[in-house]
Amino acid sequence: MTAESGTELRTLRPGEWDVWFATLERAFGGAPKAPGARELWRTLTEPERSLGAWADDDCVGTAGAFSFRLSVPGGALVAAAGVTMVSVAATHRRRGLLTAMMRRQLDDVHLRGEPLAVLIASEPDIYGRFGYGMAAYQLSALIDTGRVRLAAPHGTDAVRIRYADPVASLDACEAVYAQRVPLRPGMLARRPGWEQLAVVGADGSGPAGGAPLQCVLAERDGATVGYARFRNRPEWDAGGPRGTVVLDDLEALDPAAHAALWRFLFSIDLTSWLSLPNRPADDAWLHLVSDVRRCQIRLRDALFVRLVDVPAALRARTYRAPVEIVLQVEDSVCPWNDGRWRLTGGVDGAECARTGAGPDVVLSVRDLGCAYLGGTSLAALASAGRVHEVRPGALAQASTAFTNDLAPWTPHAF
Known part of the structure; x- marks a missing residue:
């Protein structure tokens, strides 16, 4: 896959990890990791999930993912791609490399059947355009x-x-x-x-x-x-x-x-x-x-959540109160999510399927990610003009259902 003319985007090959990781270190200021930490990250890296952008023999972009299971409201552990090690060399900014890596990565997450992608952002204003919503504070x-x-x-x-x-x-x-x-x-x-x-x-x-x-x-x-x-x-x-x-x-x-x-x-x-x-x-x-x-x-801000498979993600969690609602989800990056979804659920589980019925609430996949773990209310997002109620009363019902007793939290970086 090519992000721009002369640049190849592919997964890591044997023997490329040191060059790839050095590119990441340089992008984050140039200070090398201590030997023990460096070896640990080498061990934890999943090469088949690690992307590099290569201009001839130079690595000019990096992005990786870890195969995690994330706890969601109700206690289920849901498969989630832990997006990590994202960087673009200063010499190759504004050439579409980040967008190409993010799209390639989300396609891969979808093919793997993982409902979620999550990340902890070095710069939080980067990832909203790819559908990641800030879901947990620290x-x-x-x-x-x-x-x-x-x-x-x-x-x-x-x-x-x-x-x-x-x-x-x-x-x-x-x-x-x-x-x-x-x-x-x-x-x-x-x-x-x-x-x-x-x-x-x-x-x-x-x-x-x-x-x-x-x-x-x-x-x-x-x-x-x-x-x-x-x-x-x-x-x-x-x-x-x-x-x-x-x-x-x-x-x-x-x-x-x-x-x-x-x-x-x-x-x-x-x-x-x-x-x-x-x-x-x-x-x-x-x-x-x-x-x-x-x-x-x-x-x-701490954890950002991206629903890669909207119906699977909404089925995976439980809801604090009974809810039956049609969500119109806007998602230009993952078009398979775009459209209307009927969510029916409660404390014992949920069902979610595509529907032709009219929407009750309209929101972006980013805002759905903000609310997914129960730490940000849909009503609060609506007060900022980011979520829109169509059927009177639907927003209050959905906002109550999505909340959780304990605040979401991620204990360590990845």
Whole structure:
């Protein structure tokens, strides 16, 4: 496939990964990954899903995908292409390479029968024109642990916290993580090998500038009920120690285990701050702290969702309330989605099929992606003029049905 005259677009051939990955690194600033991270990404890369744009012997564009399963409302794990490693060399901008790669990739996702494609955008204004909608936020915070108190629920004292080797404890942590995945939309069921990302880090150093990774397990009656992985960044000034604990990830199976882990993180010696780079927008600790203003909370875009097969994606999730509605979906990039779809569903499942009936609600596939995981309401999108009600009352019905109890969240980059 040719994106422009003299440029070939194809999947990776044996021996091309280093050149391809170097092109990606250069596009993102030129700093090479640490050796451990580089080897991990080499192992995780799926060559048959990795596209390169080649001008003679030069790689001038990259795009890849991982074969994921994504949790959706109702707890199902749905096949999803994790779009990643997208770049175009500065020498070859505005020549149609990105559009060619995105279209080729979506065609491939459709042929594979994956209802969804998802990504975390380096620049969020790029992907809307390809039908990706911002479906999940991530919360970051910097908590002044010297001035913020934590209220723990009943049963917290029965949970034991102990240090564990981060590598030796991987299996125990992954078992907890796997139980959490179906409970919150947007989480990824990790395939073998992906657990290594927790100990290597996406860049080989982790978010605390190379500080060693530490791990604690929460245990009750000899069973692991939670874990936290973090890095301790020491700092001193004239007044004494004021180090920062940087949380990599934390999962727990019940409120008491959850609170016990947070209480531990708040009380580490010689530290004054707890940094949370990526947590759910409705994380439970928000309801345990004494002063949320001293937590310096920020929200930013995180997961973007693209429905590649509209009826399959809408059938895969459940709905908070009964819904029977005709959606007119506008999709110029994936024309097989364009048209009217009758959605009938509820808490036990759904059916979705093409129909000739008149529409109740009109929206783009991008806006359907925004609402798909239940974190953005269709009513909110309608208030911005992006979703249009045709039948009175249909918007309220659909908006209620699409919402979810927990905010969608993706725990790590890909």
